[in-house]
Structures are given as structure tokens and as C-alpha cells.
Amino acid sequence: MISIYALAYAWAYVFGCVFMDKLTFCCPCHFGLESVLKFEVSKIGGENITVSDGKVFFEGDRDMIARANLWLRTAERVLIVLKQFTAESFPQLIDGAESIRWEDYIGKNDAFPVKSGSSLHSKLTSIPDCQSIIKKAIVNRLQNKYGKARLEESGSEHIVRFSIYKDVATIFLDTSGEGLHKRGYRRRSNGAPIKETLAAGIADLARVRADSIVCDPMCGSGTFLIESAYKALSIAPGIRRHFSAEGWQELPQEMWRRERENAKSQINKSGKFFAHGSDIDTLCADLSLENAKKAGVASRVKIDNVDISRFKPEKGAITLCNPPYGERMLEIKQAEELYKKMGQVLHPDKDNPCVVISPHEEFERFFGKKADKRRNLYNGMIKCQLFMYFK
Secondary structure (H helix, E strand, C coil), X not given: CCCHHHHHHHHHHHCCCCCCCCEEEEEEECCCCHHHHHHHHHXXXXXXXXXXXXXXXXXXXXXXXXXXXXXXXXXXXXXXXXXXXXXXXXXXXXXXXXXXXXXXXXXXXXXXXECCCEEECXXXXXXXXXXXXXXXXXXXXXXXXXXXXXXXXXXXXXXXXXXXXXXXXXXXXXCCCCCCCCCCCXXXXXXXXXXXXXXXXXXXXXXXXXXXXXEECCCCCCHHHHHHHHHHCCCCCCCCCCCHHHHCCCCCHHHHXXXXXXXXXXXXXXXXXXXXXXXXXXXXXXXXXXXHHHHCCHHHEEEECCCHHHXXXXXXXXXEECCCCCXXXXXXXXXXXXXXXXXXXXXXXXXXXXXXXXXXXXXXXXXXXXXXXXXXXXXXXXXXXXXXXXX
């Protein structure tokens, strides 16, 4: 009997699309979470892992496309690295891009938008011009390979991305589509939510485990609580969403089905994890519970609507917190008063560790205790410190 993989390969060959057995992947992440993401990649079987600022590169087979999208908690997206080459001029850029075997990935009717890229310390600085040139290179290659004067681009979408750093261009194929921080449970959020991928990284650094109790006295939209639950209960963060590559006809649906079923089988329903959140804002408290329901972890989450001065952490809990930062002088003063309240209420020690992310350089002075460990992190474009109390 011919296997589904043989049929898929034969179909792809006829239409000019054959994914290689070994692929090179690149996963961007928040600066400061590279080591966390590297460990995640190793857990799902990534090979030849290398790390650079804000990126993790690794190798894997075709199934890794599905596995990485489903499981990587701190990656922003899963990109296939197609080629790296020197691009000091537009002719070099178009030649390098046109030399890529696009027909191995993109069918003759598929769409291939070139999304905005980046250029740093390079001679080519115009992102729109680079986009146009890469698009032209793909069109030239595919028109020649498929013998078509016009490419319809009516089929599945294959998003192309690029970066140019120190005159070296890297061309990617985006398998994720929407960023991986969009898990599907937070369609609404409060005014300044922490990104899901960053919250997941902080939960990992805080050593959240299957039997942990996690508290967040300013839970906002509940992101810390939900990401902690996902980690503790071994719930794949991408289990409730879909990805761009799921629409690629050259990839068998059986691969996605198998990886999703495997992810479901790994959920730890016996874990004793519990989360306790609170927020002074009634709307935020309600939103946290709503999001926990969408995430499928509401039975593990309790939400109160109280001010932090009245919040009582669970005994033995890990407290995770993303307090308001404040940008104007009045807001900064209010934030500093809030930090004082936090110190008076939380009293972190080895039995009740506390991890707080803040950009305020003097957070420790207002909190009333020097952190046992500090770690540089970025929350979006804001440079922060992760203040970790565990002694």
C-alpha cells in the first residue's frame, strides 16, 4: 500500500513542490529569553542549535514545522531559512533571491506576499525597495520554472520574510502566519498586557512546575496565570490555533493531525497546579476569568477583585507580577508607591518566591528588598529588569 507520505511527495513533485528532509529553522524571541527558547527547541528534538541575539537557529525534519509551531512557548514565529548571501547592492539582492529554489516550496497557483523585513548596519536601507526586489526575484524564478507569463497567486499563502544584517541577507519562509504569541485565548485584553511569549518565558525562569501555585496580584488579562497553567500542565501553547503552513497543500494534513493528537496526549491532567489572581479593576478581573475559560484552564484559576494591599498570597506560592510602569512623572510616583505596597504585602523568601518585571532601575529600593538575581529582558521596546526573589 502506498503511504500518505509517498502520495504527498508524488503530488508535490508533479506540481514542483518538494520539502527537503532536513530544514533549517529560525525562531525569533524576546531579547533575554534565548536560553529559554534553546532549551524548548532541544526538548522537541531540534538539532544543531545555535543562538544569536533574539534568535535561535536549529535543524529538523518536515514534521518539525508542526511540532515547533504547536510547542514553542517563547518563540515569536517559526521561520524556514531558505538562503543567506551577501547583498551590498540591489543586483546582488535580486540575484541571490532568484537563486533560491522557490519551486520546491511554492506551487504555481500559490500566493507569496513579501512582508516587511529589517536592515541593520547594511548598505541597503530601504525596506520597501528590498521587498519589491525580492518579490520580483520570486516572480522571475517561478514564471520561468512553471512556464507561465502570469502567476495567479490564488492558492494558499506562503509568507516570505527577510533580514539584512551587516550586508548579509537572510530569506525566510514563515510557517506561522500570525505571531505565536496569539494563542487564541486573549481576543480582548487590558490596556498594557504582557505578551504571552514573554509571560511564558518568565514562568519558565520562575521554575513553575506541575504542582506549583502561582499568584499574580495585578493579573490584568490573566496572561501570567494562563501561561503558567499551560507550562505546568504540559499544554501545547498552539493547540487552540491554526498556522499559515496548515494551508500549504505540499504538507500532508496527516502530519498536523498526528502532531496535534500527540500534543493532546501529553496534557498532564493529574498535575496539582493552581493559580490565584487578583486585580483592583473589576473589568480586568472579569477579563482574566473569561480568558482562562477560553484557554481551557478556568478550573485551575481563582480570580479576586481586590486592591494589592488586601491581597493575600497562597502559602508556598510563586508570585509573578507585571506592575504598571508609568511614563509621566505623576504616573512614575504612583508606580513607586505601588512598589512599596507590593513589598509590604508579598514578603518573598525561599518558600514564597517572587518574580517581578519592571523598567524602574530603583525598583528594589521602593520594594524594600534587594533581588537575589536580576536578568535583562525587553517588554516590547522597553528595556526591563526581571527582579527575582527566591531566598
